[in-house]
Amino acid sequence: MAPRTPRRVCDVDFSRKAHEQQPPLHNRWHPDIPHIAEVQENEIFTVEMMDCAGGAIRNDDSVADIEALDLSGGHCLSGPVRVVDESGALAMPGDILMVEICDLGPISGQEWGFTAILPGFGFLSDRFPNATKAIWDFEGIFASSRHIPGVRFPGMVHPGLIGTAPSKELLEAWNAREKALVDTSSSPLVAALPTKRNVLLGTIEEGSPDWERIASEAARTVPGRENGGNLDIKNLSRGCKVYFPVFVEGANLSMGDMHFSQGDGEIAFCGGIEMNGFLTLRCEILRGGMKDYMSPTNLHAQPFFEIGPVEPRFSDWLVFEGISVDEHGRQHYLDTTLSFKRAVLNAIEYLSKFGYTREQIYLLLSSCPCESRISSIVDFPNAVATIAIPTAIFDQDIKPKKKR
Incomplete structure (x- = not known):
């Protein structure tokens, strides 16, 4: 049997801005945003x-576009795509939608991407306050950057954002x-309302x-949530199968925020x-799947996935550790976020000995296929990341080398 040719259900004109696209894009989550296409399982x-x-x-080599970037919009999403079974019946709340990633990659003529530090945002925003940008050029499966010379690696392309x-x-x-989190926090950056x-x-x-009502209610796309969304998991790549809970008729699947490569944690925000x-x-639609395979409570039903068979292969790694002790020497109890911060800072300090600026290393650890782990969560008081x-x-x- 001849292979099936994929049907195109959403085209983007990359010479136009996001609000000029046809079909229109969206940058919010809301059950009343209409689907733009229908596909059969x-x-x-x-x-x-x-x-x-x-x-x-x-x-280009300027950071003016990074400094001017307005984050109030959010990710520009394609979709929603409504899913029906072979009889034409809609996916229904309580079902699971299995989404297999068959293929993905850069758009022809758009074989480049960027990584950036946005002032005030990112895991180490207190250490890296200035706007910085690295442009990456793609050559087949490899990426390299004129802004971080001497580095080249294969990408593991994935959608940073996909969900129902x-x-x-x-x-x-x-x-x-x-x-409630914003109201009880001293920082306005704990959530995007x-x-x-x-x-x-x-x-x-x-x-x-309808626009006025939905615009005032619709959720921003910044965090991942029970529907999936902005999970930024680098393993959601070719051959992967993701199992999403279905909350509305048709599931209404949306996607965006494509990455050529990413390190675990995406620590620099962009x-x-x-x-x-x-x-x-x-x-595929798994009828009644949420009851069978997930929490029956919607607030605790979240996607799970099978990792695909295609990924970069490396045999030699340098691994940096971090523990739950802050920069002032104060002990914390099993604080995994602090432990990971210390591991990243240790890696940045080490790699800065090899001719790279700390900003270059920060961007590199965000974009290369590095792997992060919670290595210990029981040996109190120190979690190890x-x-x-x-x-x-x-x-x-x-x-490291022995001095001659």
Whole structure:
């Protein structure tokens, strides 16, 4: 039997801005954002996607575009795509939607991407306050950057964001719990609450009564949640199968934020290699799957996935450890976030001995296929976290050497 040709259900014109696209993109989660396409389970279909910044970042050596970037919009998502079974019946709340990633990659003519430090954002924002950008060029499966010379590695392309639409009840729960967090925190950056600023709602016309209501309720796309969303998991790549809970009729699958490569943690915020890309998918509906395989409570039902068979292979790593002791020498109890921060800072300190600036290393650890682990969570008071860096990505030997 001849292979099936994927059906294109969403095209993007990369010469136009995000709000000018047809079909329209969206940058919020809401159950009432209409679907733009319908696919049948087991059908192979392709979606094109804009990068996370909606085309605002240029392939040049200036950071002016990073400094001017407005984050109130969010990721520009393609979809929603409604899924039906072979009889035409919709996926229904309580089902599981299995989404297989059949193929993905850069768009022809768009074989480049970027990694950036945004002032005030990122895992180490206190250490790296200045806007910084690295442009990566793609050559087949490899990426290299004129801004971080002497490094080349194969990418593990993946959508940083993919998920199903929330129900009305789940959306209300998201907004309530995130607002409570903001209200009880001294920092405004602990959550991104709904805002009408720079909102895109797909085919819903701006200024209509529906637009006003949905814009005021719709959740931002910044965090991953029960529907999947912005999970930034580098293993969601070719051959992977993801099992999403279904909360609305048709599931309404959306996707975006494509990365050519990313390190575990995406520590620099725009830390994966952000790019324009395509995603080819196949879906199946598992009727009643949430009851069979997930928590019956919507607030605890979350996606799970099978890792695909294709990934970069490395045999030699340098692994840096971190423990729950802060920079002032104060002991903390099993603080895994602090332990990981110390591991990353230890790696940055080490690699800075090999001719790289700390900003270059921060961007590199966000974008290369490094691997992070919680290595110990029981040996109180110190949790142990690690970050492992493949040595083969460098054009020099970065291992310690005995002085001659």
